[in-house]
Amino acid sequence: MDRRVLFASLILLAGGATGVGVALFAFVGIDDAAVDSEIVWETEPVVGDDGSGAVVATMDGDPVVVQSTAADGERVVRATVVGGEVAWRTPLSAIAVGDAAGGDGGADDDGAGTDAADGDPVPISDFTSATLGGDSIVAFTTETGSLVVLDAADGSVRFSADFGGPGGLRPAVGDLDGDGEHEVAAASTDGSVLAVDAAGDRVFETALDAPIDRRPLIADFDANGDDDPRGVAVATVGEDEATVRLLDASGDTRWTATPAVTPLTWTAADTQDGPVLALGGTNGNLQTLELTDGSGRYEVGLQDLPVAVGDADPGRIYVGGAGSVWAVDLRDGEVVWKQQYGAETRVNAPGVANVTGTDNPGPIALNRGGEALVMNVQGEVIARGGADDAVVYAGPLFADVTGDGTDEVLIVTADGRVVALSD
Template sequence: MDRRVLFASLILLAGGATGVGVALFAFVGVDGGAVDAEIVWETEPVPGDDGSGAVVAETAGDSVVVQSTTAGGERVVRATAVGGDVAWRTPVSAIAAGDLAGEGGGAGADDGGSETADGDPAGISGLVSATVGGDPVVAFTTDAGELVALDARDGSARFAVDLRGPSGLRPSVGDLDGDGDAEVAAAATDGTVLAVDAAGDPVFETDLGVTVDRRPLIADFEANGGTGTGDPRGVAVATVGESETTVRLLDADGDARWTETPAVTPLTWTAVDTPDGPALALGGTNGNLQTIDLADGSGRFEVGLQDLPVTVGDASPGRIYVGGAGSVWAVDLRDGEVAWKQQYGGETRVNAPRVAAVTETDERGPVAVNRAGDVLALNANGEAVAQGDAGDAVVYAGPLFADATGDGSDEVLVVTADGRVLALDD
């Protein structure tokens, strides 16, 4: 029997938690019908972070993979062009000293002296790539408490802004006030939330007076082509205390529109557009997925997926894709029903699934990479269309996508824990 059409009616129970959905879904197996993807190029390992903070930035039609690395005892942000050549390097200490502010010095030497107390190079957050002020930028925060935006074309600093507290939380980019221009929002771990415009000038600054331990999220659906009303806009901020988790939505002035306590403690979260309007999707440490209405913070649905933490990934119209131990789920964003569950890689943890078109059919679907580097591309029905692996590797990041072969279509990029970048093509 073709395992891709092997449907088993399974009841997904929620462990007795109040308000947790019960879903009837289809299990979809992996069989030999999937195309085997091969590694077409890869870079050498580089020291630095674990690969989970890397992003792809588009610069005048070309793609670069931007990642945090170290060299000569210094934290360096590095861009690698398709094929493996280094496009630019920017030392973080030079930005902190103001040497690169507004200048094209991104190809500076990898030296400097920014260190932590134990002698390691000072850390930075995961990166985010976006268009700000009409230009491609890469933004991040430093552990010491700066929000930095680099020009993705040459690594020169657009701005560096003091967050007035330690950070290392990935920032967020979106049209916060609906004027058609993107803003950048960042948070310090001690509770300061700051939003700035394309020049780095403050839009608002708010001190919540509580510890912030999740990245802020700008809710901006109209500008991103969503199907909802695009309202409300705001910055969602989560705080995880000893007794409870709190989620706030701050408006364009930094004032709290609402404050609520979700049913789950989020390991990961994302903002999504749904058939019923914008929402937050929270991947719980207890294995449950919950959605929260962005209009007022009220809970919509909660569904139990497994007894281990789950990671929310990308959404496609009406669905969100979630990774867990050995599984990928497609969950309906209206009612929380699990449309299908795909298992692969045994019990190895699956990183956040992403959505892209990576086959000749140009059909968009989820692509997943697990911690062992096993790659699985699926169609909208959860059927495997391509599979491959990154070799002997540990991978903590979801897949990235870029045209790595010059054929006009995207390939899957994997960034490993030792800093290698691999491109897989089917």
């Protein structure tokens, strides 16, 4: 029997009386023949935040890793090219005065930027990397309530916009109205939602009646007859329950739903039966909502600890939990396989990429201890590796750092190191 697959029939009977699905799946073991990945590039630590908000963007066709750092007494956004050289730094003070200069700054990141109240670096949200008006950009929100979009080529301020409430939630980028152009949506924690176009001009601004607890999502799947699923999804938190809303391109509420789970993480994904919102619950369940009307498609129990929803590929979504990764069928909630590693160490939201030189992208998981697993679509481990003595709060990033035309796995650690793995 193939050692990689222990065809054990495992049944999760989580919450049968509450309508949670029963899952039958194959447990996939780790084969000793899996390739050990090597560290091919690593940067020095940098003080700023815990590494969870870093992204990969493009500068002159080449990848850069954009991180939140601190230097010269304030928060700084920094881009690093392959090899560790800093391409540009943009301090928040430049953004505040509308300075369009990016540049390399000239100051080393030293962790000096602090909040006078508690001694911690002044916070900003996690970054979003996308294209806007055909250009590579990086977007984030500030604690004081501004949406900021930087040009990834040089760190210059493309635009900033105030949205009338406290920030700190990662913004979303996507095509809200189906015209082929991207918009940017930002939300404040007190319930304000702002959408702007590629020039920074307001598309809509609306205020909800409850705090917003999770990053907004732009679902920009193709229209399907009269049931156009495009919109901005937001999750609000009341005294007793969570609420999910889908706002249309004018900021009006298309539908409101009360999910069965309190979402810890979420994403939008397309399926053969139409697009869904996939919610990873604090109770360990995965639930999907139909994007057209907010109705529940299914709920499946994975474990009794919080789970993190990651990327999807055609037909499946990948979920991380305590020591495990699941592949779940997006149409019916069937758990196709479960891969377990790293004892009970939490697994961050998995990604999907082609990092093996083949034409078949697969899931890549990264746990809090910095251990990475590269898998194929059957859940079999192709390669494994990790960062030494690391704590990691984010999922994997991907970029071609060796110039061979294939992406490598990037790990951003809690001390600000960027570690690239290759097999």
